[in-house]
Amino acid sequence: MSLTPQDATRYFDAHPFMPSDDDMRDDRFPLPPEPGATVSPTAIKPPALRWHRDADPNADRAWLVKDLVPETGKGLLSGQWGSGKTFGVLDLCASTMTGQSFAGRRMIRRGGVLFIAPEGAFEIPIRLRGLVNGKIAGDALAKTAGGNPNVDPDDLPFAWIEECPRLVEAEAVEILAKVAEQAAAELRTRYDMPLALIVVDTVAAGAGFDDENSAAEAQRVMNALERLSHRTGAFVFGVDHFGKSTETGTRGSSAKEAAADVVLAMLAERDPAGNVSNTRMAVRKLRGGRIGQETPYFLQPIEIGMDRWGDPITTCIVDWQTDRTSAAAVEALKKKWPTSLRVFQAALQLALIEHGQDNRPFGNDGPELRTVPSSHVRAEFMSSYATDGETEANRAEARKKAFQRAVKTAQGNGLIAAREITGNEHFWMVADA
Incomplete structure (x- = not known):
């Protein structure tokens, strides 16, 4: 069929789905009928169905x-x-x-x-x-x-x-x-x-x-x-x-x-x-x-x-x-890590720098992540967390409880993840955090 520019414009305005130029040259996509016109049910060919069984199971984005x-x-x-x-x-x-x-x-x-x-x-x-x-x-x-x-x-x-x-x-x-x-x-x-x-x-x-x-x-x-x-x-x-x-x-x-x-x-x-x-x-x-x-x-x-x-x-x-x-990302990062977790955040960052390892926590097919044994994070946290207990035993117990609270809060807020790797618990920072 032959389309004038005015006909094509009218068709495009009426149809959100846009056929290709090759499609527009045949009768698979006729122009919409004029108001009041009679349309034969066979005059319009519907789009072809696609089935999941025919899809490529290994399809990837290009x-x-x-x-x-x-x-x-x-x-x-x-x-x-x-x-x-x-x-x-x-x-x-x-x-x-x-x-x-x-x-x-x-x-x-x-x-x-x-x-x-x-x-x-x-x-x-x-x-x-x-x-x-x-x-x-x-x-x-x-x-x-x-x-x-x-x-x-x-x-x-x-x-x-x-x-x-x-x-x-x-x-x-x-x-x-x-x-x-x-x-x-x-x-x-x-x-x-x-x-x-x-x-x-x-x-x-x-x-x-x-x-x-x-x-x-x-x-x-x-x-x-x-x-x-x-x-x-x-x-x-x-x-x-x-x-x-x-x-x-x-x-x-x-x-x-x-x-x-x-x-x-x-x-x-x-x-x-x-x-x-x-x-x-x-x-x-x-x-x-x-x-x-x-x-x-x-x-x-x-x-x-x-x-x-x-x-x-x-x-x-x-x-x-x-x-x-970026400055905006830094500000967003500050908002995600509340003040109560700043000591834990610093301890985790330092431990990752000094003792971090490249691991695949989810198996060989999973992503490679920078992780650190939790023992290094705990040691750094204990040495930098300030507490005013009367005895060393009291202060040690306060640090232990503070560390446990920090880990629980950070995991609950989606800031860190934890997984056992070769028999040791490892922490890593979640990328979006």
């Missing part, structure tokens, strides 16, 4: 970035003004092209990038030079990866376009799919790589909203990103703005975040003069994964050359602080 970004699908990288959203997504582009880690996470799929830049496209060449100098061919990469990761710093597998068809329009996916096909063909022949990542920067500039707060329009845009992922086999990331309040998340309709497979938030504190601090990336949403983790980062200025007047040209790269806990 990732672009392990436990962070799926291999396919759509997501949002949102943030406040000045938090470095585009720098962050370009850092993901660099990791996708090189295979190096992103924000401390392992890259699973390596490939080329298509960047759709209806906003700020003139900055792309400058920021790519920053990536090359600071990440791909610079000292930072040499220190962490031992050299160039099999990419040519002068010829990156990165293509971009400087305009975007209105994503609310039905024909936008077809237009972008044709662009992606061209990019994918070049990536295969020139770089022997698949197209792994598509970025739209920004969603607000590319969507063409008539009403940004319309749930229907927001859903239409997210459906377009999903269909583009299905057509290309790449993950599609939309860079977006936060609203006036960070608590409400991405600007406009909440339907955007609701439809996303992953939402990464670039957060910062900003003073009235525009200075930013406490920059960190938070996992705001992740289907099938843990949310709430924060990774601190700095926006590191870098010189990439001189302009025509002899002044330095500067840009920024993202310096992930994977070994540092």
Whole structure:
């Protein structure tokens, strides 16, 4: 069947489920009937049933970035003004092209990038030079990866376009799919790589909203990103703005975040003069994964050359602080560990440092954890817990009871776990705590 853009728009508005473009070319998904029209029961073919007995028992999730970004699908990288959203997504582009880690996470799929830049496209060449100098061919990469990761710093597998068809329009996916096909063909022949990542920067500039707060329009845009992922086999990331309040998340309709497979938030504190601090990336949403983790980062200025007047040209790269806990996470940690457990917490931390062991408490198939025999924790607690009993026996008994209370409270609050390993009781800190 042949669909006009107006017909397709009417169909998409009426159907939350979005068929592929191939589906739209046959009669399996006819347009909804006009009001009052008679519909034959055989005119509509229902979706195929899938049965558990046919499912792969060894099925696993496919990732672009392990436990962070799926291999396919759509997501949002949102943030406040000045938090470095585009720098962050370009850092993901660099990791996708090189295979190096992103924000401390392992890259699973390596490939080329298509960047759709209806906003700020003139900055792309400058920021790519920053990536090359600071990440791909610079000292930072040499220190962490031992050299160039099999990419040519002068010829990156990165293509971009400087305009975007209105994503609310039905024909936008077809237009972008044709662009992606061209990019994918070049990536295969020139770089022997698949197209792994598509970025739209920004969603607000590319969507063409008539009403940004319309749930229907927001859903239409997210459906377009999903269909583009299905057509290309790449993950599609939309860079977006936060609203006036960070608590409400991405600007406009909440339907955007609701439809996303992953939402990464670039957060910062900003003073009235525009200075930013406490920059960190938070996992705001992740289907099938843990949310709430924060990774601190700095926006590191870098010189990439001189302009025509002899002044330095500067840009920024993202310096992930994977070994540092964000200020917000530190504050949250303090709230989780009540004052009554501070001595026990310090004793456990010191014992883990001095006597900790890497074990698999739940067997060889379980996770490897840093544990410590409880005897070392007890000894450290006894030496640091202050009590004012009249005799040494009284003080020893008070410390013993205090230690038992602390262990019980910490376990009850989900702060520590305990298990017998090779005949000895071991403690470890629960990761979420």
